[in-house]
Amino acid sequence: MRVEHFLSSSARRFPDKTALVTPSRRWTYRELDQATDRLAASLAARGLTHGDRVAIFMDNSAEAVIGIFATLKAGAVFSPVNPTTKANKLAYILDNCRAAAIITEARHLRVVEPATAEAASVRLTVVANGAPGTLVPGGLAFEAAIAGATAAAPRPRAATDLDLAMLIYTSGSTGQPKGVMMLHQNVVAAATSITTYLESSADDVILNVLPISFDYGLYQVLMTFKVGATLVLERSFAFPMALIKRMAEEGVTGFPLVPTMASTLLNMKTLTPADLPPLRYITNTAAALPVAHIKRLQELFPATRIYSMYGLTECKRCTYLPPEQLAIRPGSVGIAIPNTEAYVVDAAGERTAPGETGELVIRGPHVMKGYWENPEATAKALRPGPHPWEKVLYTGDLFRTDEDGYLYFVGRQDDIIKSRGEKVAPKEVESVLYALMGVREAVVIGVPDPILGEAVKAVIACEPNARLTEKDILRHCAQHLEDYMVPKMVEFRSELPKSDNGKLSRRLVAAEPVEG
Amino acid sequence: MLQKNEQYSPLSPELTAKEVRSFIEENFLFRGNCESIRDDESLIAAGLIDSTGVLELVAFLEEQFGIEVADADIMPENLDSIRAITSYIASHKPR
Numbered sequence: 001m002r003v004e005h006f007l008s009s010s011a012r013r014f015p016d017k018t019a020l021v022t023p024s025r026r027w028t029y030r031e032l033d034q035a036t037d038r039l040a041a042s043l044a045a046r047g048l049t050h051g052d053r054v055a056i057f058m059d060n061s062a063e064a065v066i067g068i069f070a071t072l073k074a075g076a077v078f079s080p081v082n083p084t085t086k087a088n089k090l091a092y093i094l095d096n097c098r099a100a101a102i103i104t105e106a107r108h109l110r111v112v113e114p115a116t117a118e119a120a121s122v123r124l125t126v127v128a129n130g131a132p133g134t135l136v137p138g139g140l141a142f143e144a145a146i147a148g149a150t151a152a153a154p155r156p157r158a159a160t161d162l163d164l165a166m167l168i169y170t171s172g173s174t175g176q177p178k179g180v181m182m183l184h185q186n187v188v189a190a191a192t193s194i195t196t197y198l199e200s201s202a203d204d205v206i207l208n209v210l211p212i213s214f215d216y217g218l219y220q221v222l223m224t225f226k227v228g229a230t231l232v233l234e235r236s237f238a239f240p241m242a243l244i245k246r247m248a249e250e251g252v253t254g255f256p257l258v259p260t261m262a263s264t265l266l267n268m269k270t271l272t273p274a275d276l277p278p279l280r281y282i283t284n285t286a287a288a289l290p291v292a293h294i295k296r297l298q299e300l301f302p303a304t305r306i307y308s309m310y311g312l313t314e315c316k317r318c319t320y321l322p323p324e325q326l327a328i329r330p331g332s333v334g335i336a337i338p339n340t341e342a343y344v345v346d347a348a349g350e351r352t353a354p355g356e357t358g359e360l361v362i363r364g365p366h367v368m369k370g371y372w373e374n375p376e377a378t379a380k381a382l383r384p385g386p387h388p389w390e391k392v393l394y395t396g397d398l399f400r401t402d403e404d405g406y407l408y409f410v411g412r413q414d415d416i417i418k419s420r421g422e423k424v425a426p427k428e429v430e431s432v433l434y435a436l437m438g439v440r441e442a443v444v445i446g447v448p449d450p451i452l453g454e455a456v457k458a459v460i461a462c463e464p465n466a467r468l469t470e471k472d473i474l475r476h477c478a479q480h481l482e483d484y485m486v487p488k489m490v491e492f493r494s495e496l497p498k499s500d501n502g503k504l505s506r507r508l509v510a511a512e513p514v515e516g
Numbered sequence: 517m518l519q520k521n522e523q524y525s526p527l528s529p530e531l532t533a534k535e536v537r538s539f540i541e542e543n544f545l546f547r548g549n550c551e552s553i554r555d556d557e558s559l560i561a562a563g564l565i566d567s568t569g570v571l572e573l574v575a576f577l578e579e580q581f582g583i584e585v586a587d588a589d590i591m592p593e594n595l596d597s598i599r600a601i602t603s604y605i606a607s608h609k610p611r
Contacts, residue, residue, distance in 0.1 A: 238560055
């Protein structure tokens with residue numbers, strides 16, 4: 001099975017059922033299926049072909065959903081890129097995967113145009129929500145491409161589930177993002193496993209506010225269409241009361257969240273269970289929920305099953321804690337998801353005893369096929385497994401198990417910071433800091449944070465006459481980095497510690513007490 | 517000529533709007549991919565504000581204008597544009 005069949009087969013089963021609800025419009029499965037057919041036909045008419053890469057650079061919207069499925073229907077590969085990414089990094093990604101096209105919206109053209117000017121491979125820019133006549137040269141207006149008579153989707157040659165479906169870029173320890181290669185069969189396996197333990201069905205209505213450029217948000221779209229459910233797609237959790245109202249209006253049954261959202265809900269002191277809809281389930285991932293929050297969340301949603309989960313882009317999801325275990329082992333992220341295995345090994349590759357810390361290894365049909373054109377990084381992450389035909393994923397995450405085999409996250413093996421469930425390479429943030437006039441030395445570290453998992457912290461030594469404030473640093477970072485990479489805190493020191501060979505040491509910076 | 521209710525707020529709507537705008541420009545504008553924002557433009561749609569941003573905005577309103585923002589009032593119709601915020605302040609002046 002290929003991923004686009006999630007949509008087309010649900011459209012055959014439930015043509016008139018609501019598939020997608022956005023603040024501006026409701027879409028039935030038939031309407032969405034036809035719009036994606038038309039866009040796929042337009043893309044093919046412009047020369048997009050089997051295996052081409054297409055960047056999706058959009059906020060949560062129906063256009064983004066249509067863009068993803070139209071790309072797949074054209075036989076091409078989609079690459080969702082966080083729309084807060086800045087022009088130079090977008091150019092790097094487009095160039096790295098030699099993207100043939102980018103689908104975006106008018107308000108992001110300020111970033112897209114300079115990026116595509118540098119990426120020679122991009123032949124086509126599809127622009128949604130543009131004012132008439134403002135199209136980029138050689139561009140295609142999204143609205144025109146999905147209007148008009150129904151066109152059949154193109155029939156890509158020899159399409160199988162062994163084709164690449166998605167390239168999703170993640171931070172690497174060298175500072176350059178790496179494209180995680182997911183075949184159709186990897187995505188289908190992950191979506192099947194997750195919908196199995198969530199017991200998802202066509203009766204579900206999912207409220208998604210997570211960015212669909214992030215795999216947790218993206219899979220809400222894919223899994224909704226897979227089971228023929230309804231997706232209510234919103235852009236942000238900034239106004240929780242408005243979303244609680246939406247939940248009741250739409251009869252929402254499933255609500256995926258991250259710890260910051262749980263904490264926002266719990267900060268609303270006047271909220272009682274009577275104000276909240278009877279959700280079937282809530283999921284949490286990205287970082288573990290603090291135990292106190294789990295308890296209060298369950299009090300607010302007494303009849304709701306709460307799933308604590310853990311994953312990484314390279315295999316989408318690794319583990320989940322069955323909800324009935326939540327009160328017993330609130331700090332655990334559970335067991336391997338169905339049809340996969342998760343185990344902990346020591347430095348020699350031997351499985352550890354309960355309580356011993358080691359590296360988490362994942363095996364299953366959801367594991368990526370490697371990093372795009374990066375055999376070195378691929379060889380480090382994918383290593384021989386129990387069978388000669390199989391590679392298993394070394395996650396770089398340190399874990400331990402309890403006596404009953406339940407898994408607990410301990411930390412990272414390398415310098416990578418895990419904040420809000422996204423990987424942040426300190427090197428990437430540091431090189432942005434060094435570009436700021438007045439910064440003499442900069443080191444970026446992760447500090448434990450109950451909500452974010454780790455918070456990004458910048459430790460800076462300035463040039464003697466520089467007068468930089470915390471706000472100057474944050475503003476500069478926000479202008480050059482995706483929002484999740486922007487430090488949450490800044491500390492100024494007169495000098496940063498060096499290791500014996502004179503190099504700045506993140507470890508020593510993290511170990512030194514804050515200067516009084 | 518002073519209107520009867522003006523004694524409760526030293527700020528005219530224009531001054532209020534100016535103050536709200538400068539808070540948003542100073543604290544949020546650099547987060548989005550835009551250079552300026554119109555009075556009636558959605559802060560969410562422009563990518564300027566997230567849930568932390570809303571909490572910062574609420575703290576600013578409470579401190580600067582002495583109003584108490586109830587959880588139930590933290591809704592887009594009250595806080596999602598400079599114009600909405602300005603009229604919310606006008607209708608919630610402290611008494």
